Amino acid sequence: MIDFSAVPRIMVATQPVDFRKGMNGLFVLVASTLEADPYCGDIFVFRAKRGDRVRCLYWGGSGMILATKWLENGSFTFPPIKDGPMIAEVYLIEQQIRGEGAEVRYHARQSRSAAIMRSLKARLLELKADISTQSALAKAINYTLKHWTGLTAFLDDGTIEVDSNVVERSMKSVALTRKNSMFVGNARGGETFAILASLINTALCRARHKALYADRRTMPSASSGRNGKPCVPSQFGGSPLFGTRHSSHAQRVFRNSRSRSLGRNRSALARSYGFSFASADSFSSRCA
Structure with a gap:
């Protein structure tokens, strides 16, 4: 359930x-x-x-x-979907220009995405006039229009992302850590918890961005690399499809390890997540 x-x-x-x-x-x-x-x-x-x-x-x-x-016959009828501007078109454009420089992204957004967003706003205003002001859809439309300036900020700046999903997912881990920290019994336990949390997150960074981690010897703290280009996994052979998300292999290994004892899977975790903490040179050659 x-x-x-x-x-x-x-x-x-x-x-x-x-x-x-x-x-x-x-x-x-x-x-x-x-x-x-x-x-x-x-x-x-x-x-x-x-x-x-x-x-x-x-x-x-x-x-x-x-x-x-x-679904039984006649029990439910899917509403017809009117052809028109969809936010998915904007994300499709973003997928095509991911990894490009800020100027390329800016011009692509101005020439392609801006028109879609204008049509989308017109469609929202049209829907708002046809539905009840107390409906859930009307509240969602009003919320979208209220934050329209922030929603379209990516059109005028090629260095920012189309949404804040990456930041929101990062906030989730902070909230979970805060909740889990409530069960730390004393200061010594808190230090141990902090060490393990740092170890696991470093290992996850290696699993998500193996080639990027090996090239820079550390995870980037900014959106641009040494040459001024955006630091994205696709530049280092990573899949632009999943971006900063877990690879399916890493997720599978993690789920399997949870259902078994740590002793039986210690070597598997070291190979998958980098718990061995080899030197940067050996790690770079291993990921080549």
């Missing part, structure tokens, strides 16, 4: 999806099309091409959950 009170958001696909994809296919669809983290706790809802089934993809904390619901 899904605890909806703990779910941050429910995201519904606006177009039918081929259900032959299965869990892995829907996982990749979330990461590539929505550019969202499937492990963030949101519920992602998809509908079949014939409209007779819906599927929910959800990370339950200990594993990925895929639930399927068959």
Whole structure:
């Protein structure tokens, strides 16, 4: 049973999806099309091409959950989706220009994304005039229009991202650490907890950005590298599809390790997450 009170958001696909994809296919669809983290706790809802089934993809904390619901004839009719500007088009443009310089990103956004955002705003104003002011949709539209300046800030600056999802996911780890720190019994335990937290996060950085970590000997603290270009994993052979998210291999190893004893999997964790803390030169050659 899904605890909806703990779910941050429910995201519904606006177009039918081929259900032959299965869990892995829907996982990749979330990461590539929505550019969202499937492990963030949101519920992602998809509908079949014939409209007779819906599927929910959800990370339950200990594993990925895929639930399927068959719909009886006439029990539910999917509303028609009007062709028009969709925010997904903006994210598609961002995917195409990821890794480019600030000037290239700026000109692409001005020539392509700006028109989409203007059309989207016009569509929101049109919907707002046709629906009840007390409806949930009207409140969502008003919230979007209220923050429109911040929402479109990426159009005038090629150095910033289209959204703040990366920052929000970083805040989640801070909040979880604050909650877990409540169970530290004394100062010595707090020091041990801090060491382990630093160790694990360093290992996760290596798992996410192996080539980038090896090239710089450390994780970048800014959005630009030594040559002034943006520091993105795709420049170092990483997949631009997942960006800063966990690789599927790292996630799989982590989940498997949780269900086994630490002693049996210590060597596997060292190979996958870099617990050996080899020197930068040996690590660079190992990731080449």
